[in-house]
Each structure stands twice: as C-alpha cells, then as structure tokens.
Amino acid sequence: MSYIDNIRTFVRVYELGSMSAAGRDLRVSPAVTSSRISQLEEHLGVRLFQRTTRSLTPTEQGQSFYRGAIEILEAIETAEAQIVNITENLRGSLYVAAPLGVGRRLIAPQVPDFLADYPEVNVRLRLTDRKVDLTTEGLDLAFFLGQPEDSNLRIRKIADVERVLCASPDYVAKRGMPASGDDLVADNHECLSLRFPGATEFQWRLTTASGPKRFRVSGRYESDDGDVLTDWALAGHGVAMKPIFEIADHLHDGRLVPVATQTPPEPIQMACLFTHRRRQDPKTRLFMEFMVDRIAATIKATDRGAP
Numbered sequence: 001m002s003y004i005d006n007i008r009t010f011v012r013v014y015e016l017g018s019m020s021a022a023g024r025d026l027r028v029s030p031a032v033t034s035s036r037i038s039q040l041e042e043h044l045g046v047r048l049f050q051r052t053t054r055s056l057t058p059t060e061q062g063q064s065f066y067r068g069a070i071e072i073l074e075a076i077e078t079a080e081a082q083i084v085n086i087t088e089n090l091r092g093s094l095y096v097a098a099p100l101g102v103g104r105r106l107i108a109p110q111v112p113d114f115l116a117d118y119p120e121v122n123v124r125l126r127l128t129d130r131k132v133d134l135t136t137e138g139l140d141l142a143f144f145l146g147q148p149e150d151s152n153l154r155i156r157k158i159a160d161v162e163r164v165l166c167a168s169p170d171y172v173a174k175r176g177m178p179a180s181g182d183d184l185v186a187d188n189h190e191c192l193s194l195r196f197p198g199a200t201e202f203q204w205r206l207t208t209a210s211g212p213k214r215f216r217v218s219g220r221y222e223s224d225d226g227d228v229l230t231d232w233a234l235a236g237h238g239v240a241m242k243p244i245f246e247i248a249d250h251l252h253d254g255r256l257v258p259v260a261t262q263t264p265p266e267p268i269q270m271a272c273l274f275t276h277r278r279r280q281d282p283k284t285r286l287f288m289e290f291m292v293d294r295i296a297a298t299i300k301a302t303d304r305g306a307p
Contacts, residue, residue, distance in 0.1 A: 003043070007069050009212065010048060013134050016060055016092055025138035032202035041299045066259045076283055090283050091120035098143040099133075101226045101246040102270070106295045107143065114290050129194065134275060138283045142273045144289075145243065153273045158292050159241045163265040165204075166200040166256040170236035178239070180262040181206045181215035188236030192229045193222035204241055206263040213263075241265050245302040270299065272286050 013021035013033065023033040039043040041048050048062035056065065083160050098107050103125060111123050126132075132142050134153060171190075178184050181204065184191060193202050202222075203214040204291055219239075230247060230299060236253055250256040 001258050003040075004042040004072075006036045006043075007072060009033055010040055011066065011073065012138070013037060013049070013056070014062065014069075016138075017054065017056060021136075021246075023256050032267050067291045081201060090118045090286065092283060093122040093124055094141070094283050094287055095124045095137075096143070096287070097132045097137070097139050097142045099145055099226065100127050101129075101243065102143050102145065102295075104227075104299055106224045107291060110175045110230075110291060110294050114287060118283075118286070118302065119288075121177050123287070131222050134273060140274065140281065141288055143270070143295075144273060145270055148268065148271075148273055153275060154306070155270060155271050155273060156288060156292060157271045159296045160267040161245065161270050161299055163241055164246060164247070164251070165206075165239055165241055165257050165265060166233060166251070167239045167259050168234055168255065169257055171233075171238065172257060172259065174236070180260050181208070181213065182263075184217050184239065184260055184273055184286045185215055188218065190221065191217035192238045192240040193217075193219060193231050194226055194229055194241075195222045195224065205266055207261070207266055208263050215263075220227050226299050243268065245299055247284045248302050258288040270295070 008024060009026060009028075012025050013019055016022050016025060019037070020030045023030045026033070035304070037048065044061075044065070046061040046065075047059050048065060050057045050059055069137075096107070104127065108125060111125065114247045115121060115123060128138075131144075132139060134140075134142055143158075145161065165184075175189060176187065178187060178189055184204075191202075191204070195202060202217065203216050205212055205214050207213075221229075221238055223229060223232075226242070226246070229240045229249070230242060232238060233242075234250065239259055244251070247256055251258070272292070274284060274288065
C-alpha cells in the first residue's frame, strides 16, 4: 500500500474522528482504513490514536504528525497542480454542496458543460438547504447564500443576490396586499419560514427608510427546503422571501406577485467556501472559476429581467 495513501487515510481519520467515517469518505472498507493506520504506526514506531470501543482520540504524536501530514499533502497537491496545469489532464472526483435552489437552477445545468471539457472528472453534487461542514463531510467546495460562520475557511464571493417578498394573487385577494414589514407583523400575515434544527426566533431583515430593520414575522408553515416554501406560496398559503433567480418565471407569469415593496429584503451574498488545501487542487480551482463566471452571469441576467 502506498505510504501517501496511508497518510491521506490518517488525515481523514484525524479530521472525521472515526475509522468508519473516513472509510466512507475514501470509499474503502473500515478494515482497509484500520490496516492503513496500523501500517503507518508501524512505520513511524508510535501510536497515532488511542482506541477504545467507543472513541478514537489522537495521541500527542498523532497531533504532531497531523500538522506535518497536511504540509506533505499540500506540497504533493501543489506539485500535481503544476503538472496538470501543463497537461490539462484532470481526473478524479469533486465533492460539491449547494443549497437546493442554487444547485438545481444554477449549478446542475452547468455541470455537463464542465464534464464535457474534463471527461475524466466526476462531480458528486450534494444538495441541501442545511449548513454543511466541509471538513467532516469531505467536501471540496460548498456554495452558499448568506454569511459563513467558520472563519477558518476561504471565501470566494460570486454576487449579491436580489430577493423579494412574494405571495400568490389568491393569497393577496384573501388577506390583502401588505405594503411593508410593519403590515406583515400587524396583520399577522402567514409568513413561510426556512428553518433548520436548532434555529432561534425567526426574523426577516428588511430595508426601511431609516435603514435595515428586523421584523419578527410569524406563521404556521416552516420547512428546511426552500422549494417547499415556493410551492406553498404558489398554492396561496403565505408570504415567502425568495431569491429572484429562484422564482423569476413565477413572477413573470403572475403566479407570484411582489408584496411589502416599501420594505424589500436586503440582497444576500452568494459565495463558495473552500479550504486552503482544497484550493490547490486544480479540479477544485477550475470548477470554481467555471461556476463563478456562469452563476454571476445568470444572476445578473435574472435580476435585470425581474419585474
């Protein structure tokens, strides 16, 4: 077994805290993972992990070796990137995460064009509206809307995305047209919430004449899937806050109409996250540049054509 493979396996076990999780990430069995760690420990003459039936903890030597192992892998990836940049012979798998709406409308349609240019690359696209962890989930890139919480990751901004508060004409006919966020609150409008486990009090940050203000809206409908909120809005169940690129067609055909236009939502940042080490991978770098250009152009065209 390659010594470098053993080092890569050690790094994933260290980062994920589990032999089985590292095996799934590397697509090898737990037995192979354990064997690689044992070979590495035998080669180094030290124990890298303290193992019990319920836990796996890096030893002091393991913590020290991890720092050196990262430097080794970064040096290898940098050297490989220089060669690949010359030969343009990219290969291997890319693990990419994105919110449902972003992935379905902005990323997935572009993947075939990227793979046509690089036929030996595989793209593993994972779509979810929950927050993801690049390290523990073995991701190369994660696209997102908003502000990331992990300051240790690198950010590549793509665009500021315009958003709109919207509802169906049937909902407006039944509940009235709210002019502002104050109306949404005062008239107890049914506001459709995008929320996740552990989310706190739900508020919408809207732009007022005196500046940004948070409105404590309420409603009986909530989901962790943004497309579900769109479906509920289309069905007349309430008011949704949506990026324009996700609902542009519905706005144009009149199935959804802007509401509370005196206090529109603030634009939200779209960007992608990556670790410094992943950025050195030419597959990651080229995929990111490819998507950034196309996503920015699509968002710009959508916002310009919004009603």
